[in-house]
Amino acid sequence: MSLTPELRRDMYRQMLRSRAFDDAMIGLYWVGKTPIFAFANGPLPGELHCSNGAEPVGAGVCAALDADDMITADHRPHHVAIARGVDVRRMAAELLGKKTGLSQGKGGHMHIYAPEVNFASSGIIAEGMAPAAGMALARRLQKRPGVALTFMGEGAANQGAFHEVLNLVGVMKLPFICVVQDNEWGVSTSKKESTAVERNSDRASAYGMAGEYVASNDPDDIYEAAARAMARARSGGGGTILELRTARLAGHFMGDQQAYIPAQMKQADPIPPYRAKLVAAGVLTEAEADAIAAAATAEIAEAVAFAQASPYPAAEEAFDHVFAA
């Protein structure tokens, strides 16, 4: 693969699908939560961590993957899931706790499982690292292809699991990529406050791994770095820490006013510049770009309608799926 016009158009499309999804979820989230805010209220209860601003990460990395590759993501999974091809209707339904959801309403937005596209996510920080490495090991033992990727934040890179798993990946030379999404913040704590080095990608040398850093939040650059990391992993060259500077436009979670962010640290939306770039490069016309946006919005609107129209699970279904039979 290379950075063809088709690929770039598709990355743009994935970014817009993700944005449309999150914007729709944000809209639903606030239903029932004003004037009195409470996590429990409304059709979309619980915590909600949206991906607005991070769409280039999902689009750029996933464009470099094959069907065989495996992903674990974290508490902010939408942009990765959507770019990976997780069914947006069933994902929307899951966020609303509906029976038609990916996990029949058992999971919620932090627990997105879609084995048909080798996607999983979970809500404990850095929890996805080890399972992803284990998936890579499984494939090796099964003599099947597949690179495993874990997506996490720069805050998660200070968890012990980061170290343990990267060392194991280094020792076993597993096909594994640790995608560190550096959006500058872990909740209200800045990377500078939380991290003893400027770039987590530089920590790769502690594990005999490669490090890649992309500063631009531009899917083209992210795709190319990811493609290099994938080529290394597929050819037995070992793992990569792929750190991607990105953005967190909608706050840590819904309800976060971000008063702690100084004005000079305000983050830019990556979508308009990428659109402008593709138009300037002749990859898209303005009309095509509009059409992509409209299609994304329409697709998500339909997904939301599907989710809203779906029934809730019955109360007693809570007792199903505790154990595999």
Place this chain on the structure above:
Amino acid sequence: MSLTPELRRDMYRQMLRSRAFDDAMIGLYWVGKTPIFAFANGPLPGELHCSNGAEPVGAGVCAALDADDMITADHRPHHVAIARGVDVRRMAAELLGKKTGLSQGKGGHMHIYAPEVNFASSGIIAEGMAPAAGMALARRLQKRPGVALTFMGEGAANQGAFHEVLNLVGVMKLPFICVVQDNEWGVSTSKKESTAVERNSDRASAYGMAGEYVASNDPDDIYEAAARAMARARSGGGGTILELRTARLAGHFMGDQQAYIPAQMKQADPIPPYRAKLVAAGVLTEAEADAIAAAATAEIAEAVAFAQASPYPAAEEAFDHVFAA
């Protein structure tokens, strides 16, 4: 301080005290454990991890410390404790589970506490890291001097705590030294098998810390590297990973036959070469060296006699010290 003859003689003395202690404990350990081996049998029950071969680490590093500095050690604590000045009589009594022991028989050999010399140890791998860093933080908050050191094995450097704590130390610029005792083995697992890089000291760059590596298992070299690290820490220059190549001559614990160690990996005893070196340098005469050895043996014999003559705690004392009043 510098590498004066007095200092070198004292390091030699500490090495011999430690060796005499461990040799005595090994002797006691086997009492009651033949012909049928059982951890529970004899006057010194439980697991016993001896420091034979690692004496230069304790002697060399502790020679660079002040009374204010604080140590946490691991499951193999004797050489560090002894060089630090922990009372060998009470330590011997603790290993035998006696009322006169440092912890009145509650701790055993992995749990050596001697606050009068700022020494503590514990048995979960890498467990000592965070408390040591916290002690350094406490001193800063109290505006009191003191560098904190944790002693651990190369195997422990692959625990998550290593990463979390070193990052915190880096962020907070704490006066902290992580002493990694590389004896090539974590139980039966070689460093090559367990560790993705050759030197843990190279991992220091992942935390904005300094790294020092000493290959010789010679207390002079260890002292000098430790003194550099201490100077850095005391002057606000931050932490150091101080990796010291050392030896594990008596196996992981008593009962370990070390059949897994290939012949070419047989480790050398650091005591004879250091003696020869000091004699050659005119720091010690042969007679002085013998006298130091004899004094060490006599001191430990007396300590063992004290321990053996001491009473056991009463059974009901088990219920004391659960909580501070």
Place this chain on the structure above:
Amino acid sequence: MSRILTMARAGREALDWEMERRSEIFVLGEDVYNFGGIFGTADGFGAKYGADRVINTPISETGFIGMAAGAAMAGMHPVIDLAYIDFIGVCYNVLLNTASKTHYMSAGQVKVPMTLMIGTGGGYNNAAQHSQCLHATVAHIPGVKVVYPSNAYDAKGMMHTSLRDENFVIYLTHKGTAGVGWMGTPIKTTLSEVPEEPYTVPFGKIAVTREGTDVTLIGLGMSVHECLKAAVDLARDGISAQVVDLRSLAPLDRDGIFAAVSKTGRMVVADEDYLSYGVSGEVIASVVERDPRVLRAPPVRVCTPDIPIPFARPMEQHILPLAGRIADAARMICTRKTEQ
């Protein structure tokens, strides 16, 4: 002077009072500087006490809670904010083997005075990894005190007691009881009149939160309020329910529990933690090992069953030990004839 406070504000007041006077106390945790901790227990402390005493940490729970333990051993009294008890998985060794056992293993040579504040519980659709109670898991560790205020008066008094205790204290608060902004309108029964002056509430004493003669409803954290709701409901049916708030899991007030249950001869234990190997079994065993004959009917447990917490509201509400289930259980044992 009468003031009605939330638990969050009451706990904050105690911490503030102690911090003003004792330099050994400092606060650390994720986002404590800007957010003041999960319950706002350190709200505004960043500005007041500075970044030295209100330390924002990386997401490194083993690291910073272990550091707190070390700082405690070196003479400080750290107060740690671990937002959700679900996160104990990444730092459990510090709780299990370090902070709780050092005093004992050193035969009293070393003290570890520190207070670990943790939020528990669900009921707001935050799913399996952010809704657990797990209080039995921490209370099973020897060498730790575990307290669990359920109203503002106790929140303040037990915070003072914690901060004056020379041991490792885990101070639990059910998220739904604290009265913080993100959980909606505070539950009325969590609010109390709170004296401005400092006071302590002793550990290891139950509180009888409501008097009653027919059945004893025993709860902790949020379940106390569900029991109180159930009691109101039962009163309409002519059943007089006594409500007991355990308040402290370690030490556990076995005398108090036995006395309360003896009074009515019937007990329902409501617990939002998982049923098996938890508080409910312990409380029942504590009564019957003294004398099973005080029970005029079988004890009943109303708990979260042994399943992960589902996200969707209909399922989650179904499995939580809410007032309806508690009242039903009480009605069942009050009406059922026993032959004893």
Place this chain on the structure above:
Amino acid sequence: MSRILTMARAGREALDWEMERRSEIFVLGEDVYNFGGIFGTADGFGAKYGADRVINTPISETGFIGMAAGAAMAGMHPVIDLAYIDFIGVCYNVLLNTASKTHYMSAGQVKVPMTLMIGTGGGYNNAAQHSQCLHATVAHIPGVKVVYPSNAYDAKGMMHTSLRDENFVIYLTHKGTAGVGWMGTPIKTTLSEVPEEPYTVPFGKIAVTREGTDVTLIGLGMSVHECLKAAVDLARDGISAQVVDLRSLAPLDRDGIFAAVSKTGRMVVADEDYLSYGVSGEVIASVVERDPRVLRAPPVRVCTPDIPIPFARPMEQHILPLAGRIADAARMICTRKTEQ
């Protein structure tokens, strides 16, 4: 053909049999290649199956147990050796939130078939951080099966069952029962005749290890053998003690326990785990919540008290739930007149 095996050899035989036939099974843990695991369950497997299927890991329990969970999700069946349950502190999140909850959170889309072997217990003076049982801590987690064979026959049968189960199974063995070299002469009652052919022992069924009519002694792991010793002693006093081996903590055989206790009307629960919030309370509550009237005397718990395990022999032996304490408890409730 009659063969008497230790638990360690019996468990090994089952694992070997399954590994020979099923390529999805592999073993990982610290020192499994050279040492064959803490109980020798993988003894010689390094040479037989190679380093791909017998993986020596770094001391990175969160890393390698988490990897095992991921490998299980991807179709393998990992068998993990975590030598001592005291170490769960550094990897508890994998147990609590990952391996146990993924199947549920995915509504059955993802399976996590893996077997985690852990050694428990003390009695050999290994002090506070290497002698714990903590079986209640792991059994409190929903979504995990916890089994605990106490003799060779069950060790083999339950290993087969574990390896054929599609869920996360924690397979506990008390160190003192396994019959390994470093613990001295094996306890007689742990040895069994073990068929060479494979067989399964179902989870969730108690075993009545000794029949008796006056009192029911309930144990698990090592405590089963202490109960058996106590029963012999009691027989000398004319007291006929029934001994129950719980064998499985999750699922727990509440029917079986109730039936056994009903038979004698008296129960002593012996548990080497800490007393509070543990197995002992759960077992007692499980009986009385069905019907307290089956008890002719108060139930008694003989447990490790809520204190860290002391190192020195006189103190350690004093606090362990050994046969003497169990027999005393049984004598007390068998002779004490109850007025029921």
